[in-house]
Amino acid sequence: MATETSIQKSESQVVQPERVRGGPTYIPAVDIVETNDKLILMADVPGATTEGLDVRYERGQLTISARVTPRQDPNTDYLLREYGVGDFYRVFEVGEGIDAEKIEAELSDGVLTLHLPKVPALLPRKIAVKSA
Amino acid sequence: MWANTMPLWNTFWELRRELDRLFDNYDFGLLRGPNRRAVFPALNIWDNAESIFVEAEVPGVKAADLEISAVGNELTIKGRRAPLENKDLTYHRQERGVGEFTRVVTLPCDVDADKVDASLKDGVLRIELPKAAAARPRQITVKTA
Numbered sequence: 001m002a003t004e005t006s007i008q009k010s011e012s013q014v015v016q017p018e019r020v021r022g023g024p025t026y027i028p029a030v031d032i033v034e035t036n037d038k039l040i041l042m043a044d045v046p047g048a049t050t051e052g053l054d055v056r057y058e059r060g061q062l063t064i065s066a067r068v069t070p071r072q073d074p075n076t077d078y079l080l081r082e083y084g085v086g087d088f089y090r091v092f093e094v095g096e097g098i099d100a101e102k103i104e105a106e107l108s109d110g111v112l113t114l115h116l117p118k119v120p121a122l123l124p125r126k127i128a129v130k131s132a
Numbered sequence: 133m134w135a136n137t138m139p140l141w142n143t144f145w146e147l148r149r150e151l152d153r154l155f156d157n158y159d160f161g162l163l164r165g166p167n168r169r170a171v172f173p174a175l176n177i178w179d180n181a182e183s184i185f186v187e188a189e190v191p192g193v194k195a196a197d198l199e200i201s202a203v204g205n206e207l208t209i210k211g212r213r214a215p216l217e218n219k220d221l222t223y224h225r226q227e228r229g230v231g232e233f234t235r236v237v238t239l240p241c242d243v244d245a246d247k248v249d250a251s252l253k254d255g256v257l258r259i260e261l262p263k264a265a266a267a268r269p270r271q272i273t274v275k276t277a
Contacts, residue, residue, distance in 0.1 A: 029227035035220060044228055046189040046255035071187070071256070072178070077149075079240060082174035083189060110191030110255015 024086035028064070028112075032092075037123055039098065039116040045088045046110035047071065055105050055114065062092045064112065172233045173209070173257075181269060184239055184261045191255030192228070198252065202245045202261060209257070210234045241267035 028043040045053070045066045052067030066088040097119050104115040173188040190198070192213050199210040215230040243261035250259045 030225060031223070031228045032225040033216065034222045034224060035218065039224075040221075042192075042228065044189075044191040044255070046191040049254060072176075076178050078176060078178045079184075080175055080177040080237075083176060109194065109252075110189070 023070070024084050025089050026084075026086050027090050028066075028088040030090065030092075038118055039094070039114075041092070041114040041116065043088070043090065043112045043114075044110065045107075045112050047085060048088065048107065048110065048112070050107055053105075053107060053112065055103075055112070057094070057098070057100050057103055057116075060093060060095055062094045062114070062116075063089075064091075064114075065089050066112070171235060172229060173235060175235065175237060177237070177239075179240070179263075182262055184241075184243060184263060186237065186259040186261065188235075188257045188259075189255060190252070190257050193252075193255070193257075195252045198250075198257065200248070200250050200259060202243055202248050204245075205239045205242045207237045207239055207243075207259070207261065208234065209237075209259075243267075 028045050030044075031042045033040045033042075041062075043064055045064075045068075047068045048066035052069070054063070054065040054067075056063045056065075068085060068087050070085050072085070094116065098116045099119050102117045106113050173190050176187045178185050186207060186209075188209065190211065190213075193211050197212050197214070199208075201208045201210075210233070212232040213228075213230050239261065242264040244264050247262045248259065250257065252258075
């Protein structure tokens with residue numbers, strides 16, 4: 001029986017290093033989708049720009065970190081305040097099945113989309129059945 | 133009795149606001165979960181003498197998919213976030229919502245609906261609603277007799 005190789009996407013319980021800069025940090029909402037040849041990860045990071053964005057993949061861990069500059073004067077008197085503005089940070093354990101060289105990232109309309117192509121050896125291969 | 137208790141409530145609101153500010157500037161090292169509320173989008177509203185400002189985070193929504201209208205003192209924000217077109221996929225995690233949303237807000241005063249300005253940048257929607265002329269605060273000079 002062939003052993004199953006799969007790509008794990010678990011969130012790692014990592015001890016966060018403390019940041020020097022004060023201010024809140026938010027976990028962005030993320031969709032993870034798998035197609036035949038890659039994983040697609042979409043993260044909601046409104047207010048982030050490419051300069052403030054840092055995406056890293058090392059040793060199977062994918063780290064998304066976005067610096068968001070506050071948009072308002074901190075002393076603003078709000079009439080209604082339903083959300084705060086702050087940096088984003090999230091780490092995923094993606095496992096070994098990703099071709100790290102070919103990871104692509106794009107940021108548009110406050111959504112970060114990451115394309116994580118699978119290592120070619122893991123692509124499903126259709127095996128033709130010959131009738132004897 | 134009521135007149136005596138009103139100032140006390142104001143103190144509580146002030147205290148709460150100060151505490152909000154205090155916690156905002158201090159990072160406990162805790163990550164705050166995604167802003168998942170029962171209503172979407174979450175709004176921040178503030179004002180100055182001339183206008184009311186409304187800000188909403190709507191990542192992934194295109195300007196063409198937004199419909200913003202204002203009448204009197206009511207602001208309506210409607211829009212949709214399109215789902216992925218590709219059907220040949222497996223979802224491992226879905227935390228971001230898709231579909232249509234509508235939010236209606238009652239503003240503290242009437243606004244000039246013709247002069248409302250809305251802009252969308254990096255997934256942040258910002259609406260400026262100039263207050264109606266009748267609603268602007270007017271300085272009243274006190275004459276000494």
